[in-house]
Amino acid sequence: MSLRPWREIARPHQDVLEGSFKQSEFASDITQVATGTAPSEYQDPVEFFSRTYITEGMRLLLVSVAQRLAGEGGDPVVQLQTAFGGGKTHTMLAVYHLAQGRVPPSKLEGVPAVLDEAGIAELPASNIAVIDGIKLAPSQSRQYDGLTVNTLWGELAYQLLGQDGYAMVAESDATGTSPGKEVLANLIRRAAPCVILIDELVAFIRQLELDKHYAAGTFDSNLSFVQGLTEAMKSVPNAILLASLPESELEVGGTLGQSALNSLEKYFARVESVWKPVGAEEAFEIVRRRLFETAGDPGKVQGIARQFSDYYRANADKFPVETQSNEYYERICSSYPIHPEIFDRLYEDWSTLDKFQRTRGVLQYMAIVIHRLWNSDNSDALIMPGSLPLEDTNVRNKSIHYLPQGWEPVIEKEVDGPRSVPQDIDGHHTLFGSVQAARRTMRTIFLGSAPSSAAQSVRGLQAERVLLGAVQPEQTIGVFEDVLKRLRDRLHYLYSEADRFWLDTKPNLRREMESRKQNISDSEQLLPLLKERVTRVFGRAHSFSGIHVFTRSADVPDDYGVGPRLVVLEPDHSYSRTDADRAAPAAEQVLKYRGEQPRQKQNRLIFLAPDFDVVSRMKEQGRSYLAWRSIVNDIEDGTLNQDLSHLNQAKRNVESAESSLNQVIREAYKWLLAPIEEFVKGAPTLKWEAVAVSPTAPNLVQAIEEKLREEEWVIYQWSPIHLRNVLNRWYLKDGVSEVSALRVWQDCCHYLYLPRLLNDQVYRQAIAEGVESGDYFGFAAAKEGGDYLGFILGDGMVSAIDEQSLLVELDIARSIQAERASVPAAGPDESGQPYTGSGSSSTPIDVADGPNTTRSGDSGPRPTPSAPVDKRFYGTVELNPVRASMDFSTIVNEVIEQFTARTDTRVTISVEINAESRGGFDESLKRAVRENCATLRFGASEFEEE
Template structure:
């Protein structure tokens, strides 16, 4: 079923549609009805009941009235005491029309079932007296022909029995004294069946100052009259009294009003039956009956309500828990076409305002709203809090009428209207504007929070209720969640605490923040912050030789390092897909030069550039964070005089803006740039390769390293075949058969057209793997003449990588290995009779010449019958460069000591001998430090000596 607009299903009453209703007509006036001058909807009993929903309280009261008039029980006195606008006058009118019997009861909608329940088949016509405390004056008599009536009891007697009744109390009326219980009982009995309706009684009696005599009597005489009247009603079985007493202080009216109320309550309490006020659920039907001629066909109403109910259940975590029950579906049906949330907010929140009359106030307010929505061709499926047209002057004026001063500019700037911020947000963002997300959200916050006061412990409306008042089935909830954050960050009168939001007439600290934000210096404050925060996201666990954030070229080292260096470009060197690119220009400056000197190790640099489209947002967010941080600091130090609420607000904004700043840094710094060179017409030409890094990756450094590995911009593992190809392409050609291994490694750090290796271990590993086979190249630790020292080809391992290390062309290495094998083979000797054969030892001479000694690094087993002694002990001494001793000693352990410790049954002893000399001698502090450290390290001997 399609989600039809409410205006295509329900139809308001004519006066609502035309806007021809008068607000005063919503205030039922029982005196006008009694005198025959009320509007038709109140004067005509049939019309009155057609627009009246008989609530539970009214039903019970009408049953009691019918039973009392029929002499079958019922309550003699009923006190109607409810909050302002609670429907008590409307209830009196219902009793008036029921008792007057000007229209037969079968024509009064809803009345026959009430009489059936009361067991009344023939309801007698009753005499009715209506006493309105506002219409009567204590000092001015009322004229009825030749009769002048002064008091309440005179008015009562004349209305019930005319001049005959007045004669019964004429003396008391003349001198202002109460007629007494017996006279009143006789009067009531003679008039019965009768109904006495007293409205606004306190408003009359509070005018009687203590100790003063009025034509209407004294304060005490009027209280005595009420006491006597209530007792008289008990004595007459078919007479009933309904009196309304105020509940709110606004209606009581000062000290005398309170005194009058206290006295009246004491006497009414003896015989009263307190009427049950209108409930919120019943108000649905009251308002719907009064405002809508036809609320819609039942099937259509249920169809729309079901779609809303199902939508709330599908997104249970986004809406209040009560929306998940089937009872809420029934509420939707009963209140259609008005959303229940409007009634909840008006009856629960707005009714706490002194000026706001409950049912009457809701009727007045919603009549204006519906009139405006109908004329503006509103397409909402329900009239929701987000639908309220607060841009309309009538609706806005009615809204602020109930509120303290200062709300009009808040609505105009922060809630609704062409000059408001929500209007601007909707106008500039299609995603929001398509559903009026900003305006609907602001309206809902206003309706749910405007009645709250600063004294309340918990203020505002929860986010789930904001969504309930704005989102319709089929709309994306996320859009409204996003716009709520946008409003929180922009509005000056909107407050937020946890998930509650409220508007106030006192501006929040956003204006202060905006002012401070404009004064933040980019060079001295913003860029240092961004540098520190960008540094923070990298951490320390990475394989780079260094990460240099916003670092000038002179401060980016030009070395081989333990890994490549990541240079993070500043915000003014952003990457853009456009042809002109700031990032490439800044990166080339750092790549080519280190300060004023040419850079040598260019292939050790990788660049991370900011995104041009996000940089401005990043700077803006940085300024916002700095502004909030300074506000918090100033409030805490007392420099800025604000209360605890504003301090908490500032801290929330500071923390939220800091989180947003961190996220924006990740979104901004996402372009990884690698310099490469290609040979065009024999000349190297610089190019840039660019790839993005996901801003959502949990670890930025890891994501960068993964991307570098994936794109092969950094080589973490290098196959020997690739090293062989590099050698063949650039080094071992044109008759060259060997090249310095160290030079090849260093060249990979220098030249952008060579592979970029993570570190020299990758290079070493490639060599080590390559020499295990005869398919790639050979290796030698040095060369003397035409002999290779430490030669490895097809076996063995490599020694340390230094200036003398050589990589040898595969064919040359294979030829050299063949020569070695041939030289190692023994030459056969002729054997004389009686002589024994043997293998010449290295250095001996045979007829064919001298056998060359084995090359260092070669191994061999002595031939059978050899007399060579078995070597059982090794001793070696080496001098270490004190500057590189730590690294050299590690190499010594790997290459020599480990050869022994890896064998079973080999005992290894290592001694370290340190000798230091100084021409000027060692001071006492140095001697003490060295001796203490030597003791800790358990040196067997550590002494300073004179030369």
Template sequence: MSLKPWREIARPHKDVLEGTFKQSEFAADITQVANGTATPEYQDAEKFFNRTFITEGMRLLLISVAQRLAGQGGDPVIQLQTAFGGGKTHTMLAVFHLATRKVSTDKLLGVGPLLDKAGIFELPQAQVAVIDGIKLSPSQPRKYGTVQVNTLWGELAWQLLGEEGYAMVAASDIDGTSPGKEVLTKLIAKAAPCVILIDELLAYVRQLELGQNYKGGTFDSNITFIQALTEALKAVPNAILLASLPQSELEVGGTMGQRALNSLEKYFARVETVWKPVATEEAFEIVRRRLFEYPGDRAEVEGISRQFSDFYRKHADKFPVETQSNEYFERMCHSYPIHPEVFDRLYEDWSTLDKFQRTRGVLQYMAIIIHRLWNSENRDALIMPGSIPLEDGNVRDKSIHYLSNGWEPIIEKEVDGPRSIPYDLESHNTLFGSVLAARRTTRTLFLGSAPSNSSQIVRGIDVEHILLGTIQPFQAIGIFEDVLKRLRDRMHYLYADKERFWLDTKPNLRREMESRKNNINERDELIPFLKEKVKGIFGSNHHFAGIHIFTPSIDVPDDYGTGPRLVVLPLNASYSRTEANQAFVAAMDILRHRGEQPRQKQNRLIFFAADFDVVSRLKDQGRIYLAWKSIADDITSGTLNQDLAHLNQAKRNRDGAEQTLKQLVREAYKWLIAPSESFSNGKPILNWEVVAISTTAPNVIQEIESRLKEEEWLIFEWSPIHLRNILKQWYLKNDIDEVSALKVWQDSCHYLYLPRLVNDQVFRNAINHGVASQDYFAFASGKDGDRYLGLSFGHNAISSIDTSSLLIDREAALSYLERIRPVAKPVEQSDDIVSSKPVVTEGTITKPTASDNNLEVTKKTIPAKKQFYASISVDPVKAKMDFAMIMDEVVQQFTSRLGVDVTISIEIQAKSSIGFDDGLQRSIKENCKVLKFSSAEFEED
């Protein structure tokens, strides 16, 4: 679903469309209208009311004026005191046209209902006097034919009754003294019904220096005149005075201006009613009425506004609370085609600027914007803060006209335009560019923060209002949130404090950061730092014998180890599916060599590489973090002289950069690389097998081991059938029936075409499970001639593997057992003894049976043997294995029986032709003491 653009619903006035309006035309001039020289939109009463929105304040004021002129009550004196540009002069013009109308009231849009409300069926025309404090000068009299007018009261009398009126105050006008209340009452009564409009009165009075006498009178005489005038108006029931007094300090002026204002307010306060013509909400309609000839069909306007309102409610957590109410929907309807956020920022933020006039300033500013958007065929649904085309020279000049110096280069570089950062972001990211996300965001930031200053307690605009000023329905909010983060990381004049952002003419610390970032030495600073960050992603609980990060080949051990070794390749050896892979080159060097020596245990290495597409971002982020860290450290130590705000910015950016860095490390290191070999025409071919691990897994090392297990690149459990297949394929063939078990294990560590086992325990477990039955292979602890020692076949009896251990082909083991099976021989029985003896077959160890304890005595009793002695010399190299066999096959025979006490003594003799050194002697004695040897001595001979 799409939104209909505002240009297809509303139509601006012709002068706005064509750009023929003059900025001065938005400044109503009461004197020009009184003289008949104003532009038609102000001079013509009918056109004026057609373009004028009658606010609540103006409605009440016009009712009071009408009642006063009709002699039906009303206020005699009305003071229009509002902020700069608040609509004072415009309100006076409405009164002027109502009093002097040259057409019937039914042709004045909005006037008829007012008169009906006042109960007035026929409104008399009135004489109007316009006193403009800016046009008049205390030192320069005005000439009207032969009459010279010097003072305000002379000007008033002349405008009301001409020469007749002037004659009533002529003496006072010549002397510069105020006429009395009675004279003024007679003058006003004779001119009634009449309206006196005094605009910019303060501008006139503040020119009168104390103690100085001017053609226009003294300060005191003018203040006295105002006092007398207000009192006189109370006595004339069909006469009214409207006077404008400023509210802003800019209009008041200096000390004299403030003194004059205080005096004027004192006398006006006795009789006046203060009207505030324009409320903020009403300004919507004022601007729309003046700028748009046709604001759009009501149904279409409500339809667009409803889509915006529903969008805000659907994403309530992303937008300000006020957008959730039906009142905000009504505001959008009333301000269409301009978004209420534009008015809020102009009236709440920009109106605080001394030079910015509330109504007039908004009119001037929006007229330029609408003209530019119309000509550029803008397709936005509403004119939003993000729509303001600050790249346009006229719009930019009008924007910075109200601001302090220094904003123009900031707008060009960081807010809008073909050379700006937002434009660059959109050019390189189609997702941003498709909705102008970066420029709309910076325009909104400018409108919402440019009027702020460092003295404000809370500066800038929050994220909710930034999104409010940029996003239209059916657009992805995440795009704008992402672009805001990108802008924060690149812009030099953008500040951020928690969730608030603002632009300033003072650069932030980003330029300092970028300078430091570019000076970071990659070899000496960046790589060692990133090495530590990469190291931090691995835990300590794993099956690897070692994890070697950015380690040269000479420092990667070439051993069997307690597990394989994970080699983390450096950043310049990254992996890419499309680019030439430096990862394979670096891995090959470590795989084949240990320094300058050839590597033997090649099948104990697995490689872990970074992603080529992430490496540059990771390095850049590492530099950013180091730069921010150094800035924060220097500000804290006083080396860098900055304020607390900059320190907070540095710390916040440092912490943010660190968090991003952690994420990038995880994103970068994702490729597991395992070398393997296959054979073609009898020649081995090296293969690199690559798989990506999850970058979001909570435990990296567990994820690595899981993928290695899943891909069967690392064997954690090995079935004996697989071991038998390996034996058949590579060892037990061509009439070879046996192979060294230790060689098979070591070969699996050497050769890439063999399975890669986690450790030797996996190998032993496979053997144990295999010899538990007679289905796979047999195991022998050694061989003496053609006899197998410690044969295990059909029962689990393997304890260790050494150089003598053998794995025997299944068929060969069965044949061997058949060959050594004992042959039954006839037993000759004597007349005296019938006995049964165990049969010892050569090459086997035979265990006694139950019948051995039940020898039947017939003719002669044999004394029982109650003690056993034995001694044996063992090979010191094989002592551990031999002692284990002695324990299993001899000692265990005794200890398994009740009532048998076994004593074992170990005698160790060692001789050296050159003698034992002191270190060895000390070590042996300490160990023997710990092992509780009964005696342990070294002798000279």
């Protein structure tokens, strides 16, 4: 069932449709009614009651008035005291028309039921006096039929009984003194049945300065009159007094007004009756009846309400708890075509503003809104907070009329209007624009948060209430949740804390942040931040020799290492599926060169590149983080003058920006690049293979290693059959029967067309397994002349791999093994040392072979000892202290790495520093050096005298 627009079901009054109403007409004026000059809707009793919803408080009051005028009980004095715009004057008008008796009660809508409840069959016509404290002036007399009336009691007597009544108080009126209780009682008794309506009494009395005499009397004489009048009312059974007293400070006025109110409350408290003000639910009907001719067919209204209620229940976790009850369904029905949330916000939030007059203010505001929506063909199912046409000048002016200065630019830029951010978002994104998601969301936030102040401990609307004011059935809630996040990130006057959102006239520091973002240096600030954060992602537990983040080619070592090296490219060298050459030039520079020197161990490098589509977002998030962090630092050190709430907001934004940055870094750095060489027409050609690593993997390094293993870009375990294939393809061919084992390992580190092994242990394990099986190749520790020393095939332990180690072609290895098996073993020679074979080509035992290794060659005399082998190197060099860092780096590359590349070599480096000063070292230098030496764990360090 599709939702029908409200304008197809309900119809506003003609003056609302035409916009011909006057704002002042919503403020009922009892004096105009008494003088016959009020608009017809207030002057005509029939029209008045047709547009008046008799609330529970009004009903109880009218029952009491009817009983009192009929002399059958009721209260003699009723005090009406509610907040500004609480319906006091409107209630007095209802009493006026009821008591006047100009129209039979049967023609007044709702009145017959009141009389029935009062038990009154017929209500007598009554004399009525209307005293309006705002219309009367203490210093100015009034002329009636040749009479000069000065005081409130003179005005009262004349209105009740004309010249005869005035004659009863003429002397007191002339002297400005109170006539006393008995005189007033006689006056009221002669005028009964009668009704006295006093409105804005405090406004009149507060004009009377203490100890000063006016034409209308003194401050004290007027209070005495009120006291005497309230006492006199009790003695007349068919007379009633209704007086309105203010509740808000705005109406009370200054010190004199408060003093008058305090005194009046004491006098009225002796005889007053409690009057119940308009309830929130009753306000629905008051506004609806005043603004709409008809709310529409009840069946259609209930159908719309049911769809909204079902929608709220189906998405219970997205909306406030109260929307899940059947009571909320009934509220929608009673407030239709206006959504209950509008009433809640206006009565609960806007009514706290000094200038907002509760029901009267709601009537004025909603009349303008409805007029605009009707003429713009608004198609919403209900008039919701998100429906408010704040782009309209009249609606906007009425909205900011009640608010402090500064709200107009906020509405224009960040709530609604042709140049507002929400308009831009809706205009550029069909998903949002199709339901006006951004504008409806911001209108809702404005209505719910504009009346709040910074002094409140809890501000703003919860997200669930924002959705309640913006989303209609048949719309996707997620669209509004998404646009809310986008608005939070873009707007300068929108605040958010936890799940609460509010607007303020003070910028939320986002503008300051945006300004600072523009001044962030990519090379000096952004790149170091990204380098630090990317480095942090990898941690320390990995199998790489090193992970080089944004490192120059000269600083990436060219060594064999204990594993391959992972080179992480800078953001500007990103990878794209559609344009794979973006990252290639930078990666190729590191691959082929170490600084200005050619790189030798090219097959020890793997590259990680960022995704082209994510890089810009990563940079933007990095700038945001740096900007927020600088704002927090400046607020804390006093450079930026902001309050504690802004500091807390900035800290939350730092945390949010940091979290988003870490996430987007993972999303960006996902492309593994592996260089390979393929032979094209006999020449090696460099190519790049790429594969994506899941950005959601819990451990990035582990995910990279798994992907390298899966793609076989790095060999973690090498089968000897693959090693044999490499040997046969590249080395053991064209009559070559042996190859240096160390050379094969080094070539695998050098050349991209060979397998990329994790480390030399993988290579050595493949040799050991191949030799042990006896099916792939043989191994020899060395070769001397034509003899293979430390030869193994099928049994024995592979010795250390060095320059002399050899891998022997399988057929040759088997023939050697067969030849040695046919030669009988020999006993020990005269010196007791074992020997095998015969002739002069015997082979010495290699120290790594073990005691059970069989020598090759035939038996014969003991061979002469081989030449001594150099097993230790020692070197010293003096470095220029100015260029020590650069010179030491050169020494490491050119000398030390020659030793560290060998698996059987242990290298020890010590640094000796001698420094002499002619004048001696001062204490600060000695303290700094001692502390640094201790931190760097120097074995020995001390200062000496000559």
